[in-house]
Amino acid sequence: MRHITHIRDLGVDGVSRVLDRALGWKTTAPGAIFSGRILGMLFFNPSLRTRASFEAAMLRQGGHAIVIDVNSGSWKLETADGAVMDGDRPEHIREAIPVLGGYVDALAVRCFADGNPAVDVQDQLMHSIRAHSLVPVVSMESAREHPCQGLADMLTIREHCGELAGRKVTLSWAPHIKPLPQAVPNSFLLSAAAAGCEITVAHPPGLELQDEVLSEAQQLAQESGARISFRNDQQAACADAEVLYAKSWGGATDLDFAELARQHSGWQVTRSLLEAGNVRSKLMHCLPVRRNVVLSDDALDSELSLVAPQAHNRLHVQRSLLHEVFNGGN
Amino acid sequence: MRHITHIRDLGVDGVSRVLDRALGWKTTAPGAIFSGRILGMLFFNPSLRTRASFEAAMLRQGGHAIVIDVNSGSWKLETADGAVMDGDRPEHIREAIPVLGGYVDALAVRCFADGNPAVDVQDQLMHSIRAHSLVPVVSMESAREHPCQGLADMLTIREHCGELAGRKVTLSWAPHIKPLPQAVPNSFLLSAAAAGCEITVAHPPGLELQDEVLSEAQQLAQESGARISFRNDQQAACADAEVLYAKSWGGATDLDFAELARQHSGWQVTRSLLEAGNVRSKLMHCLPVRRNVVLSDDALDSELSLVAPQAHNRLHVQRSLLHEVFNGGN
Amino acid sequence: MRHITHIRDLGVDGVSRVLDRALGWKTTAPGAIFSGRILGMLFFNPSLRTRASFEAAMLRQGGHAIVIDVNSGSWKLETADGAVMDGDRPEHIREAIPVLGGYVDALAVRCFADGNPAVDVQDQLMHSIRAHSLVPVVSMESAREHPCQGLADMLTIREHCGELAGRKVTLSWAPHIKPLPQAVPNSFLLSAAAAGCEITVAHPPGLELQDEVLSEAQQLAQESGARISFRNDQQAACADAEVLYAKSWGGATDLDFAELARQHSGWQVTRSLLEAGNVRSKLMHCLPVRRNVVLSDDALDSELSLVAPQAHNRLHVQRSLLHEVFNGGN
Structure with missing residues (x-):
């Protein structure tokens, strides 16, 4: 069994x-x-x-x-x-x-x-x-x-961007009305690490993922050839991203998440962010997503969005x- | 598609x-x-x-x-x-x-x-x-x-009364504890109009169905040969009805429905109404139905009721x- | 039908x-x-x-x-x-x-x-x-x-203890936070009576099952050869039991169940009760069960428990x- x-x-x-x-x-x-x-x-x-x-x-x-x-x-x-x-x-x-x-x-x-x-x-x-x-x-x-989500994410990237090894993917935190679990970002990171991607994780300070997950991701990366880096600057983190994976998550229980989200409301993922930088980034999100909070309508409704095939x-x-x-x- | x-x-x-x-x-x-x-x-x-x-x-x-x-x-x-x-x-x-x-x-x-x-x-x-x-x-x-209800209604009339063209059917409003949607009366009217029935719609003043639906019903009637008339007198509307379709519905938002329903509590469909007039009317209702509010037990439990085969x-x-x-x- | x-x-x-x-x-x-x-x-x-x-x-x-x-x-x-x-x-x-x-x-x-x-x-x-x-x-x-429960109970006893005729089974009341229905004890009693078991029903005074059920059980017993007795002493009732069926139930509406349950909290079924007496009793319960209220962890987690195969x-x-x-x- x-x-x-x-x-x-x-x-x-x-x-x-x-x-x-x-x-x-x-x-x-x-x-x-x-x-x-x-x-x-x-x-x-x-x-x-x-x-x-x-x-x-x-x-x-x-x-x-x-x-x-x-x-x-x-x-x-x-x-x-x-x-x-x-x-x-x-x-x-x-x-x-x-x-x-x-x-x-x-x-x-x-x-x-x-x-x-x-x-x-x-x-x-x-x-x-x-x-x-x-x-x-x-x-x-x-x-x-949420391992099935992570696997569906990788399948979607492979279909829409090509082989996973070395693929430039950025996981970006985004604002939300309340602190959400870290399960989806964890699974994206672990799946992409197992698949050999070049991964950037971007979030405001204070929203680091848990050490246990980060070290497990590094172990997978060592075996697969993946590379993982961390940024607190969303624009910079997205500049070379072929895929921008938007997702909100919360931090430690003593963090004032509402205040942090207000302060970083500019992290909302928009079409202009997808089109900034050196490559136009494809947009991914696991759904459900709060429109005009996490993502803007113009990002989600653009041809850059992969959210429907990703869910399928x-x-x-x-x-x-x-x-x-x-x-x-x- | x-x-x-x-x-x-x-x-x-x-x-x-x-x-x-x-x-x-x-x-x-x-x-x-x-x-x-x-x-x-x-x-x-x-x-x-x-x-x-x-x-x-x-x-x-x-x-x-x-x-x-x-x-x-x-x-x-x-x-x-x-x-x-x-x-x-x-x-x-x-x-x-x-x-x-x-x-x-x-x-x-x-x-x-x-x-x-x-x-x-x-x-x-x-x-x-x-x-x-x-x-x-x-x-x-x-x-x-509620088109599937309208279609089931027509199938039931065809099985229990014969060919639909020219069939005399009356849709009668009935009292209720609150204003209900017009979807079911709309669908009965539109289905019966498409099927060529001779339709009477009876309700107290103030409970007219929407113009968009009435004009669509008239267009269907023109094509099918159906005829549609309207009455504010329940007894008269039921006199020749082979089928009496009982259903409550509400009106415009500024209507005092509770007061209107109280005033017209006599529109409750009873066995004596089914047996008044020139023909004994078969009773139909889409269900769920509030017994002794919309219909009386003696109507619903009589051999004139088609509600079970209608639901089937x-x-x-x-x-x-x-x-x-x-x-x-x- | x-x-x-x-x-x-x-x-x-x-x-x-x-x-x-x-x-x-x-x-x-x-x-x-x-x-x-x-x-x-x-x-x-x-x-x-x-x-x-x-x-x-x-x-x-x-x-x-x-x-x-x-x-x-x-x-x-x-x-x-x-x-x-x-x-x-x-x-x-x-x-x-x-x-x-x-x-x-x-x-x-x-x-x-x-x-x-x-x-x-x-x-x-x-x-x-x-x-x-x-x-x-x-x-x-x-x-x-709850006849399917009663039947599953009998199948479980037959598989784990042997032929049902003459099998010594005890149904024992147990404490609970509120009065529960008598459906499960009724079904155990009726099924065991139909199957010919030697049945003891144990409960504090005031928690007698309904006369209608008891007399139906006696009729079944007469036909099957079952024997039914009643005790208010849990220890004595369990002494010869091959199976101890633990279950809480409530009594008449004027009974102060909370007070009675407090008074008889010692009726909680424990491993030591299962092992007291002349035979080690197998433990049965229909589930769901409140651990450490109705049964102790040490009873339910012991090798004497049949609750999983009973549910299966x-x-x-x-x-x-x-x-x-x-x-x-x-």
Whole structure:
């Protein structure tokens, strides 16, 4: 049994293998490879793309999905070991997770960050679910990472810009009304590191990603030949970028994010930013995105935007990833 | 690609064709014609019949449906162009709609009226969804119309009363605890006009349907041979009706609906109304219906009620309509 | 058409037949026996196991399920006959239930108890749904019983302890933060009575199950050879138990349950209770369970616990039961 919940579960070779297969299956669909398979989809948090693309990936290949929303129509789940369960959560994941394993062939789980990056990076709930599951677990985003998003990002760059090795990509922080998890920036960084890109991460001071993730990215980069640099100057960071990946994220709990976002509202990604510098940058974002807060309408509605094909590629990488999940390896 | 969200998308010929096919398939089921097809079902509002009958229509013919409830388990969707999205809706339909088109083969959408008939008749949100969709859109009721209901209504009359041309049908307003959208009365009127019925619309003064709908109904009537008349006297309007279609709806925003409904509480449809006049009228209603407010128990529980077969026919007309949607024409 | 909503719908022979078939199909899966079948699943209350195991049972055998949650995404349903429906429930089950029967081949219904055992035992809503349904109804737990749980309990005992006739099983009340329905204890008692077990029911004074259920259990016992006794002393009741079934339930509405639960907090089921007496007792519970309230961690996490295979057996008995439902008999 093999869980795939973090980019390190795939490594450099695995990322490459999943992308190659996903690309090949865009040309020649693989048929009913999930026939007789049921994916249990467990949501602790809301979803549109992930929900629809995972379910479609199963159905298109002859399989099925059962969707369970912990906050609506199911029991709230306790996650703390040793808890005296006299509150509003009548069921423990120590029961719920192994029970589901008796009904389905794999579990896809979404459990977002709580808001403290130093804690979120430990990804306790996802690790606990992995530990208790009787069937393979695949991530639909957890506190630390959103690996399917990272894989879809790489597939999109490969299709629209060419081979990933040495590709100049910039991940830029952008303003938002509230501090968001670091899972998506983490996954973009880790995926691009595994894929050998030349990566620049740009953000205002105080919004550094967690050390655990940065050092894991450096290890992947060493193996793949990727290069990673950091800037606090958005314009400079975007000057040579073939791809500008816009994404907001929050920092430490003692950071006044509202004040920081106000101060750096100029980091909103606009069409003029995409067209500044030496190359016109393609625009990426994982969605959902707040228009005219994170990105301007003129950027998102321009021909430079890859957000629609990027979202569509979720289906394609997940189909490829689920194949590994159901086949216990590669 | 062909959207079917309004009766005018079908026209006189299309309504007839959809009904003929639906009727034929009640005798000889069409087999796995939706094999490999996924219908994305997007709900901005609640549903029982529509949800179950669309999903059953897909499953019975070998297809699948993915249900997305915007108010539960998904992101709330912004619909206004140019919005600065700093409120409680983190995703725009300009992203959500094209993204879903990468996962499914057609989109079924439910987006109810807001309560101002003069605005609702423009059906802005549905038109916006049509404009942004990469796949065919079919209506599960929008602000202006509920075409699948209108088609199911016609199929039911045809089965229970005979050929539609010249059939005497009366649409009667009925009391309610609050002003309801005009989508269902609009669709009954437009469908019956397309089908060539002899239509009477009865309501208290002040509850006129919108001019745009009335003139569209007259155009359809001209082509089909239908006749349309209007009355403010319920008894007179029902005297010759083979079918009495009961339905409440609201009027202009400056109308005191509660006062009007109190004043006209006598418009509640009862068994004695069905049996008054020259013919015993069959009773129809789209459901859900508030018993002993809109209709009396003795009307709804009588052998004159067609509400159950009428609801069942939703499945049959939708199967026929989806065939057109997936086959890009007729 | 045959509804299966209570153990008496099966009787001694039916319980045995369903269990035999379920056991056989664990060895040799029955294939696509539900091909072309749609199960409508109607939830008035939350669910995890029941939702997932029923849907999986349909999908694994080639069928499909449509899930309708009355409290989310559908209309709230009125259940009282003769109601003037001017409140917050716009649809009556007199319409909703027969309408659904036009779309699906059977209805699975979950409608929990309201909290007054003397009323709950009448199971009015479930009987009303049976009366109005056009297709077979199967219970996913109602006010009076949870028959699929009872059947899964028996299958688990048979697999882990041997033949059911004469098997020593103890149903023990346990503390809880609030009074729970008696449906699960009722179903365990009725199923074990139908299966011929030697049953002890243990609870503090004041928590007697309803007379209607006790006398039905005695009738089943007479036919099957089961024996039923009652104790107010937990230790004594567990001394010879091969199986200790822990479950909390509430009593009459004038009972101060909080005070009673506080007084009897020592009834929490622990590992030392399982190991006291003459035999080490296997532990069963229907889940969800509040850890360290109803059961201690050391009991639930011990090798004596059968709760996971017990939950997994839900799928197996339901597969067997649905076969009867769809085939109108045995």
